[in-house]
Amino acid sequence: MNTEAEQIIHVVDDDPPFLAAIGRALEVLELPVRQYPRARQCMEALDPDQGGCLITDLRMPDLDGLGFQQWLNERHCPLPVIFITGHGDTDTAVKALKRGALDFLRKPFREEDLLACVRKALCLERENRQRARDEREARRRFAELTPREQEVLKLVVAGCANKVIARHLVISPRTVEHHRKHVMLKMQARSTSDLLTLAVLCGVYRLSLDDDRGEYLGD
Amino acid sequence: MEHPLQPPVDYQDLFDNAPLGYLLLDASGSIERINQTGAALFAQDAEGMTGRPFAEWVADADRERFDRYRRRLRESDEMEKLFVRVRTRHGEDLTVWLRGVASGDHPARLSLIDVSEEHNSARQQRYLQSQLTHLARRNMAGEFAASLAHELNQPLGTVVLSCDAALRFLSEGGADREEFSGALSQAREAALYASSVIGQLREFLKDGERDAQAARRTVPLEQVVDTVLALIDANARDNDVALSLDIADTLPPVHVNLIQIGQVLVNLTHNSIEAMAGLDEARLSIRARPDRQGRVLVSVEDTGPGVSADILDRLFNPFQTNKAGGMGMGLAISQNIIEAHGGELWAERPPSGALFCFTLPAAARGDHEH
Numbered sequence: 001m002n003t004e005a006e007q008i009i010h011v012v013d014d015d016p017p018f019l020a021a022i023g024r025a026l027e028v029l030e031l032p033v034r035q036y037p038r039a040r041q042c043m044e045a046l047d048p049d050q051g052g053c054l055i056t057d058l059r060m061p062d063l064d065g066l067g068f069q070q071w072l073n074e075r076h077c078p079l080p081v082i083f084i085t086g087h088g089d090t091d092t093a094v095k096a097l098k099r100g101a102l103d104f105l106r107k108p109f110r111e112e113d114l115l116a117c118v119r120k121a122l123c124l125e126r127e128n129r130q131r132a133r134d135e136r137e138a139r140r141r142f143a144e145l146t147p148r149e150q151e152v153l154k155l156v157v158a159g160c161a162n163k164v165i166a167r168h169l170v171i172s173p174r175t176v177e178h179h180r181k182h183v184m185l186k187m188q189a190r191s192t193s194d195l196l197t198l199a200v201l202c203g204v205y206r207l208s209l210d211d212d213r214g215e216y217l218g219d
Numbered sequence: 220m221e222h223p224l225q226p227p228v229d230y231q232d233l234f235d236n237a238p239l240g241y242l243l244l245d246a247s248g249s250i251e252r253i254n255q256t257g258a259a260l261f262a263q264d265a266e267g268m269t270g271r272p273f274a275e276w277v278a279d280a281d282r283e284r285f286d287r288y289r290r291r292l293r294e295s296d297e298m299e300k301l302f303v304r305v306r307t308r309h310g311e312d313l314t315v316w317l318r319g320v321a322s323g324d325h326p327a328r329l330s331l332i333d334v335s336e337e338h339n340s341a342r343q344q345r346y347l348q349s350q351l352t353h354l355a356r357r358n359m360a361g362e363f364a365a366s367l368a369h370e371l372n373q374p375l376g377t378v379v380l381s382c383d384a385a386l387r388f389l390s391e392g393g394a395d396r397e398e399f400s401g402a403l404s405q406a407r408e409a410a411l412y413a414s415s416v417i418g419q420l421r422e423f424l425k426d427g428e429r430d431a432q433a434a435r436r437t438v439p440l441e442q443v444v445d446t447v448l449a450l451i452d453a454n455a456r457d458n459d460v461a462l463s464l465d466i467a468d469t470l471p472p473v474h475v476n477l478i479q480i481g482q483v484l485v486n487l488t489h490n491s492i493e494a495m496a497g498l499d500e501a502r503l504s505i506r507a508r509p510d511r512q513g514r515v516l517v518s519v520e521d522t523g524p525g526v527s528a529d530i531l532d533r534l535f536n537p538f539q540t541n542k543a544g545g546m547g548m549g550l551a552i553s554q555n556i557i558e559a560h561g562g563e564l565w566a567e568r569p570p571s572g573a574l575f576c577f578t579l580p581a582a583a584r585g586d587h588e589h
Binding site for chain 2 (some may be wrong): 017018021025084087
């Protein structure tokens with residue numbers, strides 16, 4: 001299965017006609033939709049590396065929605081969860097949202113509300129997944145730098161001029177220049193601002209508007 | 220054996236300082252004598268109370284009951300007992316237990332015990348009990364409503380989504396007939412299912428009503444009132460409401476479900492008592508008399524703020540309430556019960572207070588056989 005390119009929508013509800021109706025509504029999105037009458041069946045089928053989102057009834061015969069959510073949280077499953085319910089149980093809704101559910105739909109709801117909600121979930125999931133992939137890639141590139149090159153990178157993104165870096169590391173400005181070229185090449189950065197983005201992505205530089213912004217994070 | 224010389228018994232001292240309050244009441248209800256223990260309950264001394272009517276210390280709401288008690292005392296040879304609320308000189312309210320006998324023309328002899336503490340804890344218990352019952356009832360209604368909501372929202376969810384899909388197919392124009400009719404027939408199925416849920420609910424309620432009808436008995440109205448009088452009386456006394464009861468002797472028997480009509484009476488009186496909370500003059504009267512068509516007309520009248528004209532029309536609608544935490548079902552259910560019995564329940568607007576009336580048809584000859 002192509003795990004990077006596509007998103008899958010998972011729907012869990014114990015009422016077959018409703019499952020069919022929600023499936024028909026989701027056809028608009030032109031994405032694969034998987035339907036499950038039970039939470040357990042969905043749990044067995046979920047691939048943690050697969051993108052998409054999950055729509056589930058809050059009350060089901062085998063496991064309630066909150067239990068399902070907890071199961072997902074324990075497995076660090078990044079899929080956004082949309083709950084649906086036929087009850088007016090606001091307490092459970094609040095609890096679910098506090099524990100990280102993305103949204104809450106109360107039956108009966110309109111197709112456009114469902115679609116808006118799912119589009120938001122898919123968009124968020126795509127961004128999250130993209131960011132996670134970028135972070136992984138940035139960290140991989142950073143790990144390939146020598147320890148000295150890593151030090152130079154941190155000082156460059158902290159805004160230090162070559163002369164300052166040279167004094168700080170007790171090496172010549174020419175050597176700094178040399179390291180810097182390698183850093184740019186290995187990190188595949190076309191500019192210093194590119195390098196800054198990569199430094200933020202791999203967590204060696206923190207963006208902040210506080211006074212200590214640009215702080216050198218050390219090793 | 221040598222007998223020491225005993226001093227003569229001081230009966231005056233024995234009377235005055237007995238561990239119980241003692242009291243002699245003359246025929247007019249005035250205190251002929253009271254011992255110091257008795258007077259001390261009222262934070263007075265015996266001399267200050269002698270010669271004055273005992274009713275002066277009885278709480279307003281209990282005056283009528285006390286007068287009836289004095290009549291009973293005079294008319295019977297038995298020991299007569301009464302719990303009555305009194306007010307001390309310092310304005311403190313106490314509940315005392317009177318036990319008395321009167322023989323012939325002698326003044327009535329009574330003992331007097333302060334039972335305020337026991338009375339308060341009993342009142343507290345009764346209050347908690349009624350709160351619990353109320354809560355349980357509301358919870359049941361709430362759960363019932365929640366599960367009904369789920370049963371209906373489930374198919375309605377399918378109806379809305381299927382119709383939206385059908386509309387989308389229409390506006391896009393690309394969908395084939397099969398897809399279109401598939402969505403529509405699913406909406407239709409779900410709507411039919413929702414209607415069957417309502418049908419089942421109707422059957423369920425009908426069964427309940429059939430059982431309630433089967434439990435009807437032909438009884439005098441007094442018996443209906445008696446089943447709930449203790450409850451209403453306790454509720455009235457706990458809230459400082461004077462309750463009066465006036466049931467005509469000439470009433471025909473009625474054919475009713477005792478519990479249901481009792482529920483109506485409890486409901487109407489409870490509303491009245493609640494509406495009069497904190498009022499100085501709080502009187503509640505239950506009256507029953509025959510009306511012109513030979514039906515039994517029961518009225519519940521209070522001295523509360525009454526029903527304002529603008530809510531009079533909606534008063535009997537379900538979920539109509541002015542009470543915090545109320546479900547607004549009481550009057551709706553009461554009206555249903557009375558109408559199921561072939562009677563009517565309505566509210567009137569007297570110059571002051573509230574007046575609720577209901578009628579019950581006289582039991583027919585055939586009713587006796589049930």
